[in-house]
Amino acid sequence: MYEPPQGLYDPFLPEPREAGSYAPPADPDELPHLPRQGAGTTPAEELTETPHEPLAPLADPAGEPEGERAGARRSARRKRTGDRPDALRRLVPQALVVAFLAGGTSAFIVSDKTVRLNVEGSSRTLHTFADDVEELLADENMSLGAHDAVTPGHDHGLSAGDEITVRYGRPVALTLDGEHRRVWTTARTVDGALRQLGVRAEGAYLSTSRSASIAREGLDLDVRTERTVTFMADGRERTIRTNAATVHEAIDQAGITLRGQDTTSVDPDSFPREGQTISVMRITGSQEVREVPIDFTTERRDDPTLFKGTEVVAQRGEKGVERVTYALRTVNGVKQKPRKISTETVRRPTTQIVKVGTKAMPTAVQGADGLNWDGLAQCEAGGRPNAVDPSGTYGGLYQFDVRTWQGLGGKGRPQDAPAAEQTFRAKKLYVSRGASPWPVCGRKLHG
Incomplete structure (x- = not known):
């Protein structure tokens, strides 16, 4: 038998009545919003309805038995039913409508789910008909970017009692141990971001407090982790743990002083790396x-x-x-x-x-050609054009002094002139003075 949901009004149920009372059924034509069914149905005002039989009064305990009275009532109802076939036909479609409405109400109740939506730590309860997380976010007008996160995922089917968590991505300009990069995090604090990024923060230098919040616009964060650095100075080895930004700063932490031209084996302004060994060079100059x-x-x-x-x-x-x-x-x-x-x-x-001379050298001198100039040259200088006597006064094949040479038109020193020019100048000298310039070797000219 159909039972309407608790609290739902059903126009086809009789009004509640007290025990022992009777209320006749309502005229079907007076029921609201329900059309009459079937072709040729007689209008309600044209129906002839048999008057209801009055109920017999209840007998006292000593009177008619209760069983006999119940039988009489059943007989009267059967009689009335047989007298009203058209009314029954009209009630059947109405009952089907009631059943359809009851089924729709049940589907409505089943599709409605209660879930919790947590956005950035702010939680609220929602009633939703969405089938999955993606549909719920669309119903809430929430558009997530590539760096935003939702748990469970977009395709997760929703059930009553589910909790959906949304976290927005935040850009972080991270400088980690001197290396610059841009990263994204859904953490809302610096400490959460460090843990999410897997950065070892124990003993590290942070440019911002670990408890500082990260706005949606992001922040700049400089992190220098603690490293082991070894210094070799003055014949000693010193190893320290440091989060210094430069080698020079780490040297100061190690208690080493640089003086004058002292320096290190690496650039003092460079970033000290984990396990690095640095030599301190003492310089005098x-x-x-x-x-x-x-x-x-x-x-x-x-x-x-x-x-x-x-x-x-x-x-x-x-x-x-x-x-x-x-x-x-x-x-x-x-x-x-x-x-x-x-x-x-x-x-x-x-x-x-x-x-450098470019003039063509003459070779013939009238009155001097045909003499034995090679013999004279052999006698005076051994046939060597650059020969110079021990005193440095005479030079060349024919042992000219510089004054005589230049007087004959020569330039510079005779020993620097070509052999042909020396012979030419010697011929000119012979024409003007004969063999007297060569008192010992002059006889070779004719021999």
Whole structure:
């Protein structure tokens, strides 16, 4: 038998009545919102209804038995039912509508679930018809980003009593032991973020308190974990635990003092790493100044007044002088290679200029050709064009002095001139003075 839910009004149930009283059934045509069923149904006002039989009064205990009275009532009801077939037909569809409404109400009650939604630690109870977490978030107009977290997951089917937790992502500009990176966390405090990121914070330096909250906009966080660093200084080894930002800061914590030019084997401003061994270098130094010669350059210039093969030094080159300052260092008692730190030019070098003859050399001199010039050259200089006598006064194949040479049109020194030019000048000298310039070897010209 259909029983309506507690508290739900059902228009098809009779009004409650007291025991022993009787209320006739309502006219079906007067029931609200229910249409009459079936084609050709007679309107309610045209129906002829048999009057209800009055109930016999209750007998006293000594009168008619209760069983006989009940039988009489059942007989009267059967009679009335048989007299009203149209009314019964109308009540059947109405009963079906009631059953449908009752089923919908049951489905409505089953779909409604009570869940708890916790957003960033703030919890509230919700009644929802959502099938899963994703639908619940949509109903609550909550759009989550790639770095936000929801537990259980978006596809989790909802049941009564479930708790859904939402945590928003927060960006953290993290500098961990000198290395910079951008990370995301759903923790709301610095301490929670460190634990979530797996950062070992015991003994570490933090730029922000561990209890500090992290806003949705994020924060900058500098973390320096505690590390073991070993220093070698003055023949001793010192190992410390430190969260220093620089090697120089760690040296101070180790009680080591740097003086003057003292330094370390790594950059003092660099970040000290776990297990690193750093040497302290004691440095003493001085400076030394040295003067260093600067070589001159040579410039060669063509001269059409000189015979080919003749080169004359028009300007002698001179070396310059450069003053160089060197740094002298001793590291832990060991002298280092001098290091040049500055230079200064004291005197610039002078360029040497050499004239090179381009004029064609004549070979014939009238009155001197046909003589034995090779024999004279062998006698005077052993046939060597660059020969110079022990006194340095005479030079060349024919032992000219410089004055005589230049008087014959020669340039520079005779021993620097080509052999052909020397012979040409010797022929000119013979034409003007004969063999007298060669008092000993002159006879070779005719022999």
